[in-house]
Amino acid sequence: MQKIVLKGFILVPLKDLSAIQSEIVNHKRLTLKESGCLVFEVTQAKENPCRFDVYEEFIDKAAFDMHQERVRSSLWGEVSENVERHYEILCK
Numbered sequence: 001m002q003k004i005v006l007k008g009f010i011l012v013p014l015k016d017l018s019a020i021q022s023e024i025v026n027h028k029r030l031t032l033k034e035s036g037c038l039v040f041e042v043t044q045a046k047e048n049p050c051r052f053d054v055y056e057e058f059i060d061k062a063a064f065d066m067h068q069e070r071v072r073s074s075l076w077g078e079v080s081e082n083v084e085r086h087y088e089i090l091c092k
Contacts, residue, residue: 036063
């Protein structure tokens with residue numbers, strides 16, 4: 001079993017920033033409750049409030065894929081639809 005690590009950042013359009021800030025707490029809470037989630041960190045950058053640094057670890061690809069599926073059908077999936085995602089996904 002290989003652990004899956006996602007790291008990178010998202011860039012949020014200014015028009016969506018308020019909705020992202022409102023929903024990010026719930027998104028973190030739900031993700032950390034997922035079976036197979038080891039680490040989930042999303043941090044708003046001080047120098048650019050529209051940038052959020054992201055770091056995630058899941059026990060394996062199946063857990064990561066389940067997370068991605070949940071996100072697509074969640075409120076987070078809706079409010080983050082317009083963000084630019086800049087990720088690197090690694091198997092460790």
